[in-house]
Amino acid sequence: MPAAKTPASEASHRRDTTETDTEHLRAGIQSVEVGFELLNALSQAPGALMLRDLAAAAGMSAAKAHRYLVSFQRMGLVMQDPVSTRYDLGPASLRLGLASLSRLDAVKLARDRVPALLAETGHTLAIAVWGNQGPTMVHWAEAPQTVPVTLRLGDVMPLLTSATGRCFAAFMGQEGRDAQRIAPMIREELARVKKLPRNGLPLEDVPQTLQDVQAMLDETRAQGLGRVVHSLLPGVGGFCAPVFDAQGRLALGLVVLGSVATLDTDWNGAPAQALRRCARQLSDDLGHRPTP
Secondary structure (H helix, E strand, O other), rough: OOOOHHHHHHHHHHHHHHHHHHHHHHHHHHHHHHHHHHHHHHHOOOOOOOOHHHHHHOOOOHHHHHHHHHHHHOOOEEOOOOOOOOOOOOHHHHHHHHHHHHOOOHHHHHHHHHHHHOOOOHHHHEEEEEEOOOOOEEEEEEOOOOOOOOOOOOOOEOOOOOHHHHHHHHHHEEEEEEEHHHHHHHHHHHHHHOOOOOOOOOOOOOOHHHHHHHHHHHHHHHHHOEEEOOOOOHHHHEEEEEEOOOOEEEEEEEEEEOOOOOOOOOOOHHHHHHHHHHHHHHHHEEEOOOOO
16 A cells, blocks of 8 residues: 655645746746747848848747747748748737737827836826827826926817927828828918917927928927927927837827926937837837838
């Protein structure tokens, strides 16, 4: 008869089993992570790759890469052209990508990034989307010890005198239906701007003609940001960075605002650079691939 198990032996057995399972789990996770580098390299490449180039991009030997690729082909994650022998992403990768994109919530992704960006910039942040009447604030986070900005959730931002509006006008209004919708809005707003009382305030950053508007939009596209200084509110400056989805459409604007006394409004200042980085990462997460 086998010897009866004591509590100590049972505990030792459970510990050995747990350690073995943990070792297998670690090995399995590591294997998946290594193999994923091949899929990641294909997703970043402009087209199909030869085995040697794909292996080099993934940081592994061709022999090791080939073993992973055989399994990936069986699962449909990778396919190989029988003529050129090049590898590319397969139909299973496409299905996974489309399923992931369909479940993405751009605003939620952006809101998750706000705390870290708030800590980095030290200034009020906001998220804007295109609403029925124009760029609309849908999320607001004020930094401590900053001058409060008198804007509210649901506010629709002007296209010519707000960083948010300039961003949307520049990156939505280049062609197609969006351009047809934005162009008359710009003309109407320009007519209102010309009638605004100056009250001794600096208006050098406010466009006065269609030529001024075009120059402002060109600068916004060149810098990759909308910017205002004193234009929306006296003493307030701000930036708005565009976030694009997988189809290249403007999904939302990421905004930083603050007093010009404390907010660096230089195009290459720390707040502008932080905003650009965050917007690029969000666009990447949404599946956007910039045109070369």
